[in-house]
Amino acid sequence: MQFDILWQQLQGLWLYDPKQPMLFNSGTFWLLFLLFLAFYRYLYHRIQARLVYVVVFSLFFYYKSSGWYVLVFGGLIVLNYYLGLWLSRLRVPDNRRLLLTLGIVSNLSFLLYFKYTNFLVQQIFYLMGGDFERLDIFLPIGISFYTFQVISYLVDVYRGEIAPERSLLGFAFYLSFFPQLVAGPIVRARDFLPQIRRPITFDLITLHTGTYLVLKGLFKKAVIADYLAQYVDIVYSNPVGYSGFENLMAMYAYTLQIYCDFSGYSDMAIGLGLWMGFHLPENFRSPYQSGSITEFWRRWHISLSFWLRDYLYIAMGGNRKGVAKQYVFLMLTMLIGGLWHGASWSFVVWGGAHGLGLMVHKWFVAQTPARWRESEVGLVLGWLLTFHFVAVLWVFFRNADFALALGSLWQIVAHFDLAFVAPFWAARPWVCVMLLLGFTLHFIPHWFKQEALAWFVGWPLIVKIIFWVLVVQLIIQFQSETVQPFIYFQF
Incomplete structure (x- = not known):
């Protein structure tokens, strides 16, 4: 009997439990992380071994958080690794633009399916006057974060701001790094990829x-x-x-x-x-100390705020096309930011209200x-x-x-x-x-x-x-x- 109990507890350590996904604030995580560190201290100075070891643990961490959706995540790693290589090899501008568009659409299609299918179908049923029953679609943990992260990688490769990661293992390390995998910060490849092969020294x-x-x-x-x-x-x-x-x-x-x-x-x-x-x-950075809504978004969820600025707001035109369009771009950026957080009209209102607040503040500063x-x-x-x-x-x-x-x-x-x-x-x-x-x-x-x-x-x-x-x-x-x-x- 005691052996059966012990066996069940050991299975609980290694197998995914949908009722108890592994979290940073759980005892299971800290037990496994301490075991991870015990071996990491012997491997960290050997670059290739370190990469393999951390990637394996990161994928295991994601499995413990989202179950077999780790296979979907693994597929996205492979897909975007090769997309990055192909983008760097193409020379014809139209072909490069087409491949980037296909890459972004491919990544967003996963996000749209898992996160927004129920919301979109519900709106269709509402317009048609029918009854709607939610589809049983599981939302993989962290999908919004690593989708935005990999889109920024593809865009930066397309722009020539970074070279693509030549190793599938190195790219997997970047995208799956478990401390920030499921809830950020959204890490830019330009900041993180140079770190993965540097010699590590601890002080x-x-x-x-x-x-x-x-x-x-x-x-x-x-x-x-x-x-x-x-x-x-x-x-x-x-x-x-x-x-x-x-x-x-x-x-x-x-x-x-x-x-x-x-x-x-x-x-x-x-x-x-x-x-x-x-x-x-x-x-x-202490966001509630902000004296304006503009300052708030420079202090709150900084990695997302700057992602929205660099890959949406500035890409649409930013402040380069006149005040009226600048206000439109601000509103569109915050509406998309609201929808990124969740598939409901409450998030749309939340994002739109923040967009309106940013517009009013810019007008107020000017006047x-x-x-x-x-x-x-x-x-x-x-x-x-x-x-x-x-x-x-x-x-x-x-x-x-x-x-x-x-x-x-x-x-x-x-x-x-x-x-x-x-x-x-x-x-x-x-x-x-x-x-x-x-x-x-x-x-x-x-x-x-x-x-x-x-x-x-x-x-x-x-x-x-x-x-x-x-x-x-x-x-x-x-x-x-x-x-x-x-x-x-x-x-």
């Missing part, structure tokens, strides 16, 4: 920086985000059943939750990369003297307006059901009563603590955060171990019954 500062980022990411995700998620889920399951104040707190809670969830993943991805000797780009915008009152008003503009739109992002999102906002506007403040504190003290703690940590000045990193790096090993134990204990104390998936895994 204590880099390793301790990676440890700091992993700890920070775990705390943000598994303590703050996951705890707030429990309250957010309750309210948004039936927002009209809660008061305006409770809906307002849910809005603030989700605003913090999605930041801590996604930036926590990015912190862990960057930290794991540093442990392995690779550098991934920064993906968040308003800098001394007004940069005065103390102007800076405070700019931050206050930007923060609440973003927070209100998160309500639509969180609720795929448009009626639920409007219902929540209506409760805030029409049924807000400060009499609920004291009962809310009494009933949900830890929600209040997490909100206060999360936003306080977020609004710490950047220079102080850099100092905190320097302090951590300089502390003795025993202090770092104590911090590990403390974070693990906090996770155990505040965790829900099941491991919470990362929000951006659904994209």
